[in-house]
Amino acid sequence: MPVAEAAPVVAADERAALIGAILRLAAEARLQPGARLPAERELAERLGAGRNAVREAIAVLEALRLVERRPNSGIYLRAAERVGSLDALVLQADLGVPLTRAEVDELVELRRMMELQGTALACQRRTPADLTRLAAALAEGSGAIDQGEAYAAHDAAFHLAVAEATGNRIFLRVVNSFYLLSRERRRRYFADGSRAAGSQAQHAEMLDAIRDQDAPRAAEIMSRHLQGVESYWLELLRRPKRGERKDTEA
Amino acid sequence: MPVAEAAPVVAADERAALIGAILRLAAEARLQPGARLPAERELAERLGAGRNAVREAIAVLEALRLVERRPNSGIYLRAAERVGSLDALVLQADLGVPLTRAEVDELVELRRMMELQGTALACQRRTPADLTRLAAALAEGSGAIDQGEAYAAHDAAFHLAVAEATGNRIFLRVVNSFYLLSRERRRRYFADGSRAAGSQAQHAEMLDAIRDQDAPRAAEIMSRHLQGVESYWLELLRRPKRGERKDTEA
DNA sequence: GCGCCAAACTGGTCCTACCAATCTGGTGGG
């Protein structure tokens, strides 16, 4: 992994930075799953932090199933790439660790799968309250465009409103994690201001279809809608802009 | 190697218990999203723990997006039911907090959605290594039945092997979380030893279909396969056995 | 060469002491 890399964009909290530092340290040491990490006291000293702070970071890593603490023995890496939590990825994204090329592929595929199913479900179950929420999200998006404000968050808000309209809150949680995971990418995507209007128009179409409970049409619109982002993401993978970190990571 | 379903049985470490205690405290106080939790020092005193332990617990809750810490201000509840992490549910399950009736409904629906899609994908992409893994998982399941050992973990292992055969590791992560979430239920389901054989037979069929890349057939088998568990789960909701906690929770 | 025990090490926990920012309440000036 590209060592060092001074503060990437968001200077995540110092606490979060500690988590990142520990992950980085494990990566640099080429630790395999099952390997033991340095002892808490040593981590604290090496990272220039108190043992207390280190323990908090480790507790988080443990909750995300990246690490296992064995009392009186040590802290051990887990096989994260197989069964690590989805939120472990979200955390890494928060820390500025870029997604692997493969992870982006997978995320794109999974997002499409779930959004299509979600759209169909939303058509079937949307309540008046859902329609209100969707309309509100849409309106806020329009407002943002008119005011020249950042659109990315409003795009996410609309899609999450669709997910919420499925009535399945666990589904909503998963989709929300996807959006947290791709926040930075979305921001960059909509940095090109011309994209917001197109997205917004498709959202409007989608809302109509959902209101009419026309699942096939809604799914078709969503499919078309996703196409834009997907091709952007996959294109980015093909030739990363200079000045950006490569999307390679173990 | 069978994917980690390393059921610590008593997952309720004292540390984890602290997390549970804090959640319980918030629930009992009927705290709404946005409300402030007691200060760390007060939590420590009220729960009979050190501030240190409390802070670790809070750090985990924050990572799971159940809570937000505002420096020099306080700890605030977040709107967990909308955007809380999926792993927050896994954590709660580990702590022994039963799923809501609605959550079980949603989990059943979501699991079906994803397993069906996953089966189709697995048919399309399975590699020889995947087939080997699937066969191994199947064989271990048979072994467990012959030896009269608990089958639940082997059931999960096979399904996770299918998920892994999709080649989409993020998909695998999500499905894995589902399985962690329903571990206790699965254990109870297979406590009736007669169910293992039927499950095993369907797994074998499924493996055949995946080997033949016959997606429609594999999906059909999976659908039938899921039916059993689903009706069991939903039936449980209708009339909870006495002696068990009711599945109602805020 | 083997077995055993003590010392070192590990995570788990609590405590104290600060810091810096926030929030509060009261007071003094207008």
Add this chain to the structure above:
DNA sequence: CCCACCAGATTGGTAGGACCAGTTTGGCGC
């Protein structure tokens, strides 16, 4: 009477010390 302002209490954030109870290890004695 009202408002601006300041001091003190409160809060999360962090460092560091001190134990405990197991585990691991290494060396000593047999």
